[in-house]
Amino acid sequence: MKAAWTQALVVCRKELKDWSRDRRSIMTVLISSLLAPGIIGVMFMQLASTQRQLDDVKLPVVGAEYAPALIDWLKQQSGVEIVAGPDDPQEAVRSRVEEVVLVIPDDFAADFKASKPAQVRLVSDGSSQRSRPKIQRVRGLLQRYGSEIGSLRLIARGVSPIVASPVQIEDVEVSSAQQRAAMILGFIPLFVMIAAFTGAMGIATDSTAGERERGSIEALLVNPAPRVAIASGKWIAGTATAMLSVLVTGTLLVVLFRYIPLQDLGIRFRLGPSQLVGFLAVVLPLCPLIVAIQMYVATFAKSFKEAQSYLSFLMMAQMVPGMMATMNNTATKAWMYYVPWIGQQTLLTDVLGNKPISPLIFVVVGVVNVAIAVAAVRATAGLLHKEKIIFGR
Amino acid sequence: MIRIENLHKRFGEVRAVDGVSFIAADGQVTGLLGPNGAGKTTTLRMLYTLMRSDEGNIFVDDVDAEADPQGARLRLGVLPDQSGLYPRLTAREHIEYFGELQGITGVDLRNRTDHLLKMLDMTAIAERRVAGFSHGERTKTALARAIVHNPKNVLLDEPTNGLDVMSTRAVREIIRRLKSEGHTVLFSSHVMQEVSALCDTIVVIARGRIVASGTPDDLRTQTGHHNLEDAFVALSGLEASPA
Numbered sequence: 001m002k003a004a005w006t007q008a009l010v011v012c013r014k015e016l017k018d019w020s021r022d023r024r025s026i027m028t029v030l031i032s033s034l035l036a037p038g039i040i041g042v043m044f045m046q047l048a049s050t051q052r053q054l055d056d057v058k059l060p061v062v063g064a065e066y067a068p069a070l071i072d073w074l075k076q077q078s079g080v081e082i083v084a085g086p087d088d089p090q091e092a093v094r095s096r097v098e099e100v101v102l103v104i105p106d107d108f109a110a111d112f113k114a115s116k117p118a119q120v121r122l123v124s125d126g127s128s129q130r131s132r133p134k135i136q137r138v139r140g141l142l143q144r145y146g147s148e149i150g151s152l153r154l155i156a157r158g159v160s161p162i163v164a165s166p167v168q169i170e171d172v173e174v175s176s177a178q179q180r181a182a183m184i185l186g187f188i189p190l191f192v193m194i195a196a197f198t199g200a201m202g203i204a205t206d207s208t209a210g211e212r213e214r215g216s217i218e219a220l221l222v223n224p225a226p227r228v229a230i231a232s233g234k235w236i237a238g239t240a241t242a243m244l245s246v247l248v249t250g251t252l253l254v255v256l257f258r259y260i261p262l263q264d265l266g267i268r269f270r271l272g273p274s275q276l277v278g279f280l281a282v283v284l285p286l287c288p289l290i291v292a293i294q295m296y297v298a299t300f301a302k303s304f305k306e307a308q309s310y311l312s313f314l315m316m317a318q319m320v321p322g323m324m325a326t327m328n329n330t331a332t333k334a335w336m337y338y339v340p341w342i343g344q345q346t347l348l349t350d351v352l353g354n355k356p357i358s359p360l361i362f363v364v365v366g367v368v369n370v371a372i373a374v375a376a377v378r379a380t381a382g383l384l385h386k387e388k389i390i391f392g393r
Numbered sequence: 394m395i396r397i398e399n400l401h402k403r404f405g406e407v408r409a410v411d412g413v414s415f416i417a418a419d420g421q422v423t424g425l426l427g428p429n430g431a432g433k434t435t436t437l438r439m440l441y442t443l444m445r446s447d448e449g450n451i452f453v454d455d456v457d458a459e460a461d462p463q464g465a466r467l468r469l470g471v472l473p474d475q476s477g478l479y480p481r482l483t484a485r486e487h488i489e490y491f492g493e494l495q496g497i498t499g500v501d502l503r504n505r506t507d508h509l510l511k512m513l514d515m516t517a518i519a520e521r522r523v524a525g526f527s528h529g530e531r532t533k534t535a536l537a538r539a540i541v542h543n544p545k546n547v548l549l550d551e552p553t554n555g556l557d558v559m560s561t562r563a564v565r566e567i568i569r570r571l572k573s574e575g576h577t578v579l580f581s582s583h584v585m586q587e588v589s590a591l592c593d594t595i596v597v598i599a600r601g602r603i604v605a606s607g608t609p610d611d612l613r614t615q616t617g618h619h620n621l622e623d624a625f626v627a628l629s630g631l632e633a634s635p636a
Contacts, residue, residue, distance in 0.1 A: 003496060010493040014482070021481040021522075215477030219535065222441050222473060223494040224466040387444050391475075 007225040011233025012240075015207050019241060025202030029241065032198035033248040036191030037256045043184045044260045057137055060085035060092075063104035067112070067120075070104070073145055080141070089123045099131035100124045100138055115153065189348035190319065192249055192279070193341070196287050197294075197315050199245025201308075203238035204294035208380070209307035212299075217390055227381040231295070235377045238291035246283050250276050271352065278351040285366035286344050290318075292376035299383045302392065321345060337361050340369055394419050394577055395440065395546055400449035402435055409435045411601035413449075417546075417579040417594070422572050424592035425581040428629055432601040433581040434474045437550050440579075441471045453546055470544030472552055476535035480524035484515055484534045487523065488541050495542035502541075509537040512570070513563055529560030536567065547571055549580035553587060565591060585622045599629035 019025055062085035064071045074080050086092035089101035103121035111118035120142065124135045151161035211217040220230065257271040271279075294311055301307035321342045337343045343365050350357050383389050395417040402410040410432045417423035425433050438444040440451055442462035451458040451465070458465035478487060485506060492502045510519045513533045518526070523534055532552065540547060549568070553561045568591055571578050582588050588595055589609050596606040605612055605628045609621060618624040 006496070007494055010490070014479075014486075014490050017486070018479055018481050211477075214479070215475030216479060217477075218443060218473040218475045219471070219477070219491075219539070221443055222466060222469070222471040222539075223491060224463055225494050226463065390443050391438070 004226050004229040007223075007229040008233040008236065011225070011230050012237040015203050015234055015237035016240060018206070019203050019237065022202060022206070025206070025241075028202060029199050029245045029248070032195050033245055033252060036188065036195060036249050037252040039191070040184060040187065040253070041256050041260070044181070047180055047184070048260075057081070057134060058083055059100070059102055059138060060089075060098055061102045061104065062086070062089055063106065063108070066104045066106050066108045067118075070120075070145060074141060077141060089121075093123045093125050096125070096128070099128065100135050102138065102142075185352060186349065188253065188352060189345045192246060192283055192348065193286075193318065193344070194315070195245045195249040196242050196283060196290055197318065200238050200242035200287065200291040200294050201311060203234060203241055204291055205298045205301075205304055205307040205311065207234040207238070208295050208298040209301035209304055212301070212389070212392075213303040217384075221384060221390060227384040228378065231377050231381040231384060235288070235291055235295060235373075235380075238295065239288045242287035242291055243284055246280070246287065250279055250283075275351060275354070278357075279348065281362050282344055282347045282351060282365070285369045286340065288373040289340055289369040289376070292373035292380070296376045296380045296383070299380055299389060337365060338368060340372060343368075394452075394454055395423075395579055396450075396452040397436070397440065398450040398452075400436060400439060400451065401447045402432075402439060402444070403447060408601050410439070410446075413598065413601070413603055415596045415603060415606055417577050419545075419577050420572060420575045421593040422568060422578045422580070422591050423594045423596060424588035425579065425596050425598060426583070426585070426588045426625065427581075427598035428583055431583075431598045431629070433583075433598055434550055436598070437471075437474070437548055437579075437581060441469055441473070441548055442466055443473075468545050470540040470542065470547045472532075472536050472539045472547075472549045474550045476532070476539075478523045478526075478531055478534055481522055483520050483522050484526075484530075484537070485510065485519045487534050488538045491538040492541040497542060505541055505543070506537075509541060513537055513567065529556050529563075532556060532560060533563060536564065540567075540571070544576070546577040547579070549578070551581055551583070553582070553584070585625050589621045597625065597628045604628045604630070 056079045058081045059074065060083050061071065064082065064084075071082055075082055085101050085103070086098060089098070089103055092098045093101055101123040103123060105119060105121070108118045108120065122135070122139060122142070124131065126132075126135075147165075150164060154161045154164055211220060221227070223230075254271055254273065254276050294314065297310050297314055298307040301310055318341055336346045347357065347361065347365060397416075398414050400410050400413040401408070413432065413436055415423070425436065427433050435444065439446045440453075440458065442458050442465055446459065453465040453468045456464045456468060482490070488506045488509060489502055492505060497505060510516050513536065515530070515533055515537070518530060523531060526534065536549075536552065539549075552564050552568075556564065568578055568580065572593075580591075593608065594606065595609060595612060597604050597612070605615055607615065612624050612628070613619060613621065616624040616627045618627060
């Protein structure tokens with residue numbers, strides 16, 4: 001038993017040494033670790049820039065001289081800048097030079113003084129998706145100005161302005177920046193799973209299908225080491241590289257989130273060291289399972305290429321539950337925690353959402369994973385007894 | 394010592410090994426001679442326990458290889474048919490890896506590795522990765538890792554196949570050396586000269602059966618051919634009517 005352990009460690013050390021010299025597999029780990037922080041960073045940057053556009057409105061006004069009070073009020077609103085309007089507002093909007101133009105007719109002041117509805121014209125193109133938030137914002141500002149003046153007039157006539165507001169609307173915007181940000185954050189578990197998967201692939205293929213392709217498996221199995229020891233050594237080595245990949249990704253994410261101005265987007269989300277610990281507690285126990293399953297599948301392959309095509313199917317299969325959860329936003333059910341992959345996705349979402357989680361769940365999920373992994377390693381060791389696997393080339 | 398009794402193996406309808414029996418004695422070189430496809434490799438694979446026989450017995454130093462494959466492997470050093478190396482490891486790392494798997498460690502391992510590298514004239518290439526090795530250098534590396542644990546019984550499957558003159562000499566040198574140290578050496582070959590130059594006993598195998606065995610002189614007398622090559626051709630039935 002002790003000898004078998006030593007042999008497993010000998011195999012593990014050799015596989016890690018071999019892996020560390022393989023530039024291709026190192027690059028794979030690096031690129032896949034950069035994938036998550038890279039994509040998430042870009043998505044947030046885009047979100048932040050559209051948000052900023054929304055806050056800062058540059059409003060071209062034609063006939064500003066007819067309503068100095070309105071213009072002054074607009075200028076006082078935060079993020080509003082008044083500029084001179086184009087000569088032909090309708091043409092300017094149609095040709096998308098401007099998104100929206102406010103036109104104040106020359107009779108505005110007269111109507112306003114006479115307490116008649118004074119007309120302003122808002123020139124916009126409703127077919128343009130992009131300018132819709134800006135049009136909304138300008139329209140909202142004008143309505144607010146209107147109701148403020150209305151209230152003042154009522155007060156001047158001794159009537160409470162509340163009487164004039166029989167219905168009050170509260171806006172609940174579901175496609176807000178927060179929601180979109182939450183969706184982006186929802187991708188994190190998926191990316192981390194990919195990092196674990198690609199980190200495992202190097203050794204999982206090289207030490208199984210690779211041994212078969214090179215014809216080194218016969219010489220290896222002639223050694224008096226039990227097959228389980230050999231398979232375990234490879235498994236431990238693969239687990240180490242998968243965990244390394246996850247650690248790099250996690251650290252990069254923590255660094256990234258120090259620089260993303262989440263507060264500016266109105267998001268209460270933190271990915272600090274304490275979340276990282278919870279995050280690693282979820283993902284690291286998954287690594288042995290991913291490696292064990294990859295190894296079992298790759299052992300059937302006669303070559304790297306064959307193994308890689310098997311594993312890319314496996315990768316797609318493991319991404320399906322995560323995708324579904326992200327897309328559908330399905331409510332979390334208790335059983336979900338105990339199914340590998342789905343469990344990790346759910347737990348990760350909880351950890352990142354700062355939900356309180358019972359430590360027992362962590363333990364149970366970890367134990368389930370490792371138990372299945374051990375079964376898969378034993379099955380792989382079983383394959384190494386088969387003449388078709390050893391000699392089939 | 395290796396003892397094989399009435400060994401059978403079939404692949405579907407093909408009887409690859411059909412009742413093979415022979416003994417390879419200590420301190421002797423035994424050659425398993427036969428044309429391609431005669432069953433040499435299959436016999437050796439069963440002997441080094443990676444393949445199960447359908448019928449028959451294999452003993453390695455009185456250890457039943459079928460019942461206790463692990464115990465048999467402890468007593469064997471094998472250069473298999475497929476002796477692939479790990480391109481990113483050096484020659485020394487290959488030898489040490491297998492040494493460690495055999496339970497050799499520390500100074501012991503270092504000495505043993507150095508000794509083999511010197512014996513096989515590989516000191517100059519010891520620290521180089523095997524990716525750029527010639528066929529001869531690869532075979533020597535594979536041979537060195539196969540015997541790093543100084544096994545009592547050495548099995549070599551076509552060890553000189555495709556080697557140049559110098560490498561062939563080095564391998565023959567090793568075989569003679571192992572013999573003089575009292576090891577049991579069993580190697581397979583389809584080259585007559587090879588076998589006649591090295592072997593104390595020749596076992597001729599054809600179509601999965603032993604057709605003759607004995608010393609080179611025995612074989613000459615048995616067949617009535619003075620030339621061993623003619624004897625081989627006659628024995629393996631490669632020609633329909635021997636001259």
